[in-house]
Amino acid sequence: MKRMATPGVLRLLESLADGTVEEFSPVINEDGEVSYPDVDRHLDVNDRDSYSVLESLAQREILYREFREKAYVCPECGRDGMMYTTVCAECGSQNTVEQELYKHVECGCLAPKNQFQVGEGEYVCPDCQLTVRPEQMDVLHRHVCQTCGESGAGSVGALRCRECLSVCEPQKAIEWVLYSYGFEQYGRQWLTTQLSARQALVEMLDDRGFTVEVDAYIRDDSNETPVHLYGEEDLLGDRVVGAVHERPNQQDVERLHMAATPVDARTILVSTSGTVTEQAEELAQTHDIGLLSYQQDGTLAREYTTATRAEGSSSMLKRLTSSVRRQLN
Numbered sequence: 001m002k003r004m005a006t007p008g009v010l011r012l013l014e015s016l017a018d019g020t021v022e023e024f025s026p027v028i029n030e031d032g033e034v035s036y037p038d039v040d041r042h043l044d045v046n047d048r049d050s051y052s053v054l055e056s057l058a059q060r061e062i063l064y065r066e067f068r069e070k071a072y073v074c075p076e077c078g079r080d081g082m083m084y085t086t087v088c089a090e091c092g093s094q095n096t097v098e099q100e101l102y103k104h105v106e107c108g109c110l111a112p113k114n115q116f117q118v119g120e121g122e123y124v125c126p127d128c129q130l131t132v133r134p135e136q137m138d139v140l141h142r143h144v145c146q147t148c149g150e151s152g153a154g155s156v157g158a159l160r161c162r163e164c165l166s167v168c169e170p171q172k173a174i175e176w177v178l179y180s181y182g183f184e185q186y187g188r189q190w191l192t193t194q195l196s197a198r199q200a201l202v203e204m205l206d207d208r209g210f211t212v213e214v215d216a217y218i219r220d221d222s223n224e225t226p227v228h229l230y231g232e233e234d235l236l237g238d239r240v241v242g243a244v245h246e247r248p249n250q251q252d253v254e255r256l257h258m259a260a261t262p263v264d265a266r267t268i269l270v271s272t273s274g275t276v277t278e279q280a281e282e283l284a285q286t287h288d289i290g291l292l293s294y295q296q297d298g299t300l301a302r303e304y305t306t307a308t309r310a311e312g313s314s315s316m317l318k319r320l321t322s323s324v325r326r327q328l329n
């Protein structure tokens with residue numbers, strides 16, 4: 001189930017919008033995993049991990065996703081930045097040096113020139129002991145292992161950790177594909193709409209004598225729940241918790257209800273698309289949540305549309321066969 005515009009998600013998008021962050025860029029953290037510090041700092045404990053949040057925003061075309069690089073993490077110590085190296089295919093030593101070798105074509109013996117050469121222009125095969133002429137030999141360039149002396153097996157590619165210096169086969173390193181995320185044009189508009197709708201709700205409550213805090217936390221004994229806004233009215237001791245979502249679903253309704261329960265607050269849910277899912281509407285009625293829709297002219301209205309299909313995605317809009325317009329109160 002999607003959790004789109006949690007307070008944390010709005011905060012991180014605001015940091016992009018106001019230029020605090022140009023792009024959300026990945027780093028490999030202490031555990032050898034990809035993280036996005038500029039995202040993590042805005043998310044609350046009940047948000048999903050930064051990568052999942054960014055991916056879902058990219059799927060919604062609020063953010064673009066751009067390939068940055070591949071990172072190889074050491075399987076021994078979890079650090080990033082392994083270096084390419086070559087090792088002896090026989091013993092794994094990195095100490096292999098490319099050398100010029102002579103090969104006696106007839107018997108196949110392969111050895112450095114100095115083992116063939118017995119005098120000026122005179123060569124004897126160190127293996128079969130026959131005198132050989134230069135044209136009976138091939139000159140080859142091979143990696144020769146200085147540790148085990150092996151030259152036939154050659155050398156193979158490997159990765160070496162800069163931190164712990166361990167060497168591993170490339171396929172044993174942990175490969176991460178790293179992406180950066182930034183605003184799509186649509187994303188800026190989307191954020192503006194969400195924030196404007198939230199502000200409209202603030203002003204509506206303000207007019208009714210509420211002291212309103214946006215990006216607030218509702219605290220009870222065991223936990224704190226982030227909410228889009230919280231208002232208190234001193235005269236009657238009235239409290240209200242508000243949430244803003246593009247297309248409120250069942251989970252948005254449930255979360256709002258759960259957040260408001262500890263402080264016995266009334267609840268208002270704003271849909272910025274003017275639509276709520278059918279299940280969300282039912283549940284909102286059960287929990288006595290006021291549903292409002294944010295209008296093109298920047299006002300909040302009590303009328304909204306109920307989507308007959310629940311699961312939200314862009315394809316859902318196409319599957320939306322009928323909708324009911326309701327008038328509340």
Ligand SMILES: [Zn+2]
Pocket residue numbers: 088089090091092093145146147148149150
């Ligand atoms: Zn070797």
Ligand SMILES: [Zn+2]
Pocket residue numbers: 104106107108109125126127128129130
């Ligand atoms: Zn020979």
Ligand SMILES: [Zn+2]
Pocket residue numbers: 074075076077078079161162163164165166
């Ligand atoms: Zn390492």
